[in-house]
Amino acid sequence: MCDLLATKEVSEKVSEKVSAEITKLEWDQFQLTQNEGGRANCQGNWPTFRIMRMSQFLAWPLDLQESYKQDLERANSDGRNLITEKYARMMESTAPEIFERTIKPYIKPILEPRKSSQEQIILTQVEWAADFRERYPHLGLAMRVLKTSEDTAENTSFETYLRGELSTYSDATFAKYQRFVNNLRAENLNLTQMIIANTVQMYGYDSLEAAEREQHPPKHIT
Numbered sequence: 001m002c003d004l005l006a007t008k009e010v011s012e013k014v015s016e017k018v019s020a021e022i023t024k025l026e027w028d029q030f031q032l033t034q035n036e037g038g039r040a041n042c043q044g045n046w047p048t049f050r051i052m053r054m055s056q057f058l059a060w061p062l063d064l065q066e067s068y069k070q071d072l073e074r075a076n077s078d079g080r081n082l083i084t085e086k087y088a089r090m091m092e093s094t095a096p097e098i099f100e101r102t103i104k105p106y107i108k109p110i111l112e113p114r115k116s117s118q119e120q121i122i123l124t125q126v127e128w129a130a131d132f133r134e135r136y137p138h139l140g141l142a143m144r145v146l147k148t149s150e151d152t153a154e155n156t157s158f159e160t161y162l163r164g165e166l167s168t169y170s171d172a173t174f175a176k177y178q179r180f181v182n183n184l185r186a187e188n189l190n191l192t193q194m195i196i197a198n199t200v201q202m203y204g205y206d207s208l209e210a211a212e213r214e215q216h217p218p219k220h221i222t
Contacts, residue, residue, distance in 0.1 A: 018065040
């Protein structure tokens with residue numbers, strides 16, 4: 001039993017270390033991302049960025065973490081910026097005219113069967129997010145709107161954000177992510193709940209229930 005606990009503790013420390021490294025790699029790329037309206041306020045908020053992104057990566061298995069870290073490192077070597085690409089892809093929904101004119105001709109399209117596989121994952125994760133919002137309505141109020149149909153030029157939905165993010169993953173990382181999501185479905189687990197449980201813990205709450213009780217008014221959590 002002691003050996004098992006020690007192994008779990010080591011594994012958690014490795015996961016936390018890799019998650020922190022990924023978050024710093026993303027932050028550095030985020031600092032180089034140019035917003036059409038000038039530098040965004042969130043680009044100067046490292047503490048919130050750290051919690052939001054660490055919460056996500058800590059929910060991932062180590063092989064997925066390491067694969068995405070390699071994506072970011074490879075992008076740096078190749079002169080690519082995955083964060084810029086993510087936000088550029090989101091503009092297909094949030095700013096379609098600008099996307100068609102200034103982005104689409106220069107960005108690699110997502111082709112089949114990858115596109116359909118991504119959409120299946122997106123459908124699953126939107127369902128998870130909706131389920132979480134029903135069970136934790138006050139925490140849910142602090143989340144993004146859920147669906148692409150709700151996008152505006154000022155507000156990007158969870159669905160659109162996820163579509164942009166998945167589209168930046170390498171084939172190897174996407175395959176690992178797909179397997180991860182499928183495993184969660186098989187185990188009847190909810191990734192949104194896992195991520196936000198990490199978030200509220202990093203904000204000092206003992207549980208989702210404790211955080212839910214104190215969301216008056218709601219704090220932005222995702």
